[in-house]
Structures are given as structure tokens and as C-alpha cells.
Amino acid sequence: RSPPKTGNMLAGAVVGLVRPGLPGRMLTHALGALCARTLAGPGFSGETADLYEAIMSQHAQPTGPWPLVVEEVLDALPADHEATVLDLASGPGEPALSIAKACPAVDVLCTDLEADMVAKARVRTDNVDNIRCEQLDMQDMHALSSESMSIVTCVFGLMFPEDKPKALAEIYRVLRPGGVLITTYPTEVKMLEATQKLMEAALGAPPPPMAINPLALKEPFLLARMLTEAGFNVTKTRESEYAFHLGTDEERAFKIAAVPLAGALDELAASRPGEDVMSRARGAFVKFLDEHSLRRAADGEIVLGPTRFSLIVAGKPGGERLRPPPPDAGT
Numbered sequence: 001r002s003p004p005k006t007g008n009m010l011a012g013a014v015v016g017l018v019r020p021g022l023p024g025r026m027l028t029h030a031l032g033a034l035c036a037r038t039l040a041g042p043g044f045s046g047e048t049a050d051l052y053e054a055i056m057s058q059h060a061q062p063t064g065p066w067p068l069v070v071e072e073v074l075d076a077l078p079a080d081h082e083a084t085v086l087d088l089a090s091g092p093g094e095p096a097l098s099i100a101k102a103c104p105a106v107d108v109l110c111t112d113l114e115a116d117m118v119a120k121a122r123v124r125t126d127n128v129d130n131i132r133c134e135q136l137d138m139q140d141m142h143a144l145s146s147e148s149m150s151i152v153t154c155v156f157g158l159m160f161p162e163d164k165p166k167a168l169a170e171i172y173r174v175l176r177p178g179g180v181l182i183t184t185y186p187t188e189v190k191m192l193e194a195t196q197k198l199m200e201a202a203l204g205a206p207p208p209p210m211a212i213n214p215l216a217l218k219e220p221f222l223l224a225r226m227l228t229e230a231g232f233n234v235t236k237t238r239e240s241e242y243a244f245h246l247g248t249d250e251e252r253a254f255k256i257a258a259v260p261l262a263g264a265l266d267e268l269a270a271s272r273p274g275e276d277v278m279s280r281a282r283g284a285f286v287k288f289l290d291e292h293s294l295r296r297a298a299d300g301e302i303v304l305g306p307t308r309f310s311l312i313v314a315g316k317p318g319g320e321r322l323r324p325p326p327p328d329a330g331t
Contacts (some may be wrong), residue, residue: 009134011260050258060243065155065184066095070102072182081105083150088138093121100131111136138167147176154183159216168230177319187218188308191244193256194288203285232314243305253302254285
């Protein structure tokens with residue numbers, strides 16, 4: 001079973017140090033959202049939805065993962081656009097919702113390992129007819145029939161399963177012959193670097209290693225090799241990048257960067273009443289901005305970037321491809 005994605009890998013490490021022996025709450029939605037927990041406590045109450053959406057909206061930029069995956073889905077669809085799409089590690093509903101809106105003739109199954117993420121996705125997709133949301137572990141999709149899906153998508157999710165070959169085997173099984181997998185994985189995330197600096201400042205010491213590396217697939221051609229070994233034919237790879245635009249308000253930008261740690265910071269502050277944990281974290285954020293020249297000179301906007309990622313399209317042999325790859329496609 002994959003590690004739970006409620007909470008955050010960094011928050012889990014903080015909590016683990018505050019209360020030794022407490023299992024760290026691991027992983028936000030495939031790193032794509034950077035946060036998944038409900039925030040509470042001084043400085044964060046009442047702002048949760050706004051801060052969360054500020055992060056989520058970044059991935060909808062033209063060069064971000066959601067539009068690129070939707071583009072690839074549209075390119076793979078048959079002429080009548082009728083198909084079944086399985087979106088894995090959807091978190092609170094993306095890119096499943098974007099796919100459903102762009103492809104009204106497509107039936108979209110939006111899934112996530114965590115029940116709270118599925119509940120959030122159901123709220124966000126409630127008024128969209130061609131999408132349903134279910135809890136699903138990509139390492140064990142026995143609830144889905146073999147060869148039942150035309151397309152499988154997964155944004156920033158394949159880094160996290162403990163048994164990646166098993167997850168790929170399950171994806172291969174549920175895809176029909178000629179179907180395609182469209183997936184992305186990060187290779188550099190400046191936002192994560194900033195959050196790690198906040199954590200180090202809050203702890204007053206270097207943070208412990210993360211139990212699971214969100215950049216686990218960044219090695220060139222690693223995922224392509226794994227897909228080939230699983231039986232797929234890799235038909236396209238592409239690289240893209242985007243930045244997190246956090247506005248000119250430094251305090252709000254700090255809160256956005258601290259969203260993945262908010263609950264853990266509250267707990268750390270409560271356990272160290274004589275220390276100003278939040279001020280240390282805030283100071284580390286400002287220092288990080290200055291050291292990396294992340295304030296745009298023209299207007300002072302704080303831009304955390306780059307977030308670089310790779311996109312892979314891989315087909316299951318046999319049958320008839322949904323749509324032939326273009327002549328210049330390839331690795």
C-alpha cells in the first residue's frame with residue numbers, strides 16, 4: 001500500500017521530532033498540490049481555502065501539468081472523443097476535472113488513495129456529469145476490470161508508490177490494448193526548497209531525510225526504462241517548467257510557502273512556548289527570497305521557480321492505437 005498522502009512529508013518529519021515515535025504524516029497530493037491537510041492555529045485560521053487555491057491554481061498555467069495533460073488526452077482521443085479516462089492520484093480532483101470539462105463525451109474516473117482527497121474532489125466535481133470520484137490505490141486496482149480504460153493519467157503521482165513496478169503493472173492491466181498512459185513527474189521544485197528551509201529554521205537544525213523522495217524519478221530516462229520493462233511503448237517525452245507566482249505581499253507569500261508545514265509548525269510552537277517558531281520560519285523565507293533573487297525587479301512580485309517536470313506518453317501494444325503518434329514523436 002502506498003504511504004498516506006494526507007499531510008505532508010515535511011510536516012511529518014517536524015511532527016516526528018516534536019513527538020518522537022509518532023509516524024510522520026506523509027505526502028501531499030503527488031507534490032502537485034504541495035498541501036492537503038486542514039490548517040489551524042495562529043496566523044492560518046480562516047485562510048486555508050485561499051492559500052490552498054493559490055497553490056493549486058499554479059498548476060493550471062499554460063506550461064503547467066494540467067493543461068499539458070489535457071492537451072495530450074485530446075490528442076489521443078478517437079475522432080468521436082468517446083473514451084474512458086482513469087486519473088490516478090487526483091488529490092482534490094485534478095487534472096480529472098479539467099479533462100472532464102475539455103472532453104464532455106469522455107467518462108472520467110477521478111481517484112486518490114486518501115478518502116479525504118476523494119471527498120474534496122466530489123465537492124469540486126459535483127456539477128460535472130461525466131466524472132465520478134472513487135478511492136483507489138494504484139498498486140491494487142482489483143475493483144477495475146482488465147482492459148477497461150482507454151487512457152490513464154497521473155500527474156506528479158508515480159514517484160510515491162512503494163512498489164512502482166506493481167503500480168505500472170496495474171496500469172498496464174486496466175488499459176485496453178492500444179490505450180495510453182499520460183504521466184508527469186517533477187525534476188526540480190523551487191517551492192519545495194523554500195519549504196525545507198522554513199522547516200530547518202523552525203526546528204533550529206537540519207531536517208531529517210524525507211522518507212520518500214518526491215524527485216525519485218528525476219534521473220534521465222528512469223521512468224521510460226521502467227515503462228518499457230512493464231511492457232509499454234514510450235511514444236513521446238517532453239519537458240516543461242513554470243513558476244509559482246505568489247504576489248507582492250510578503251506575508252501572504254510566506255503563508256503560502258508554509259502551508260505544507262502549518263499544522264506541524266503549530267504543534268512545534270506549542271511544544272516550545274519560549275521560542276518564536278513562526279518568526280524563525282518567516283525570517284528563513286525572506287532570506288531564501290533574497291539569496292535566490294526571487295523578487296521580480298519590475299514590480300516586486302515574488303516568483304518561486306522553476307518547477308521543472310517531464311511528461312511521458314506510453315502506449316499499451318496490441319489493438320488499434322486511439323490515434324497514431326505524430327511522425328516526430330519519440331524519446
